Amino acid sequence: MTYPxxxxxxxxxxxxxxxxxxxxxxxxxxxxxxxxxxxxxxxANIWAAKTDLGNIKIAFTPKNNLGIIDHLVTLPDGSTVNNPMRVVANGKGSEFIFTLFWMPGRTEEEFNQDAKMVESDLQDLKNILEKG
Structure with a gap:
């Protein structure tokens, strides 16, 4: 079974x-x-984070030369969410890609809201990096 x-x-x-x-x-x-x-x-690759959802754990893939920033997020309820992220060259710049899974129990509205939050985060990332 796969998720959308x-x-x-x-x-x-x-x-x-x-x-x-x-x-x-x-x-x-x-x-x-x-x-x-x-x-x-x-x-080494395990971080704790304080968030709007409460305290979470984030397990990152080791540093690499392939642009892979995948990480597993363990939420306060103990559930784990896979967050694949990639940075790939795009001409002289780059493309940043985040794969958002529609997890069981999430409504279409919640999934779309999650997507809008990710889009906003990626815009913030772009703004920070392009200013520097």
Whole structure:
């Protein structure tokens, strides 16, 4: 069984390696992921975050040269959500891609609201990176 997905992307006028370095650093998440208020490293690739939803755990894929920023988020209720993210070269800039899964129990309205939040976060990421 598969879940419906929406791939949300944004073009960023910065080189892919620069976007990857910023976006893959969990310390930067509060600057561009609206619901995350703070992050604290617990282990090598495991971070705790204070969010609008309560305290969560985030397990990141190790640093890599492929632009992969996949991470598993464990929510306060113990459920885990897979968040695939990619940075790929696009000319002299890059494309940032987030795959949003429509999880069981979420209504269409909630899924669409989640997508709008991701789109807003990606716009914030673009704005931060293109200013610098």
């Amino acid at each position: 997905v929406k791939n949300i992307s944004i073009s960023i006028n910065k080189p892919a390696d620069e976007v990857y370095q910023f976006a893959s650093n969990p310390e930067n998440f509060p600057a561009w992921v609206a619901f995350i208020k703070s992050t604290t490293r617990e282990k």
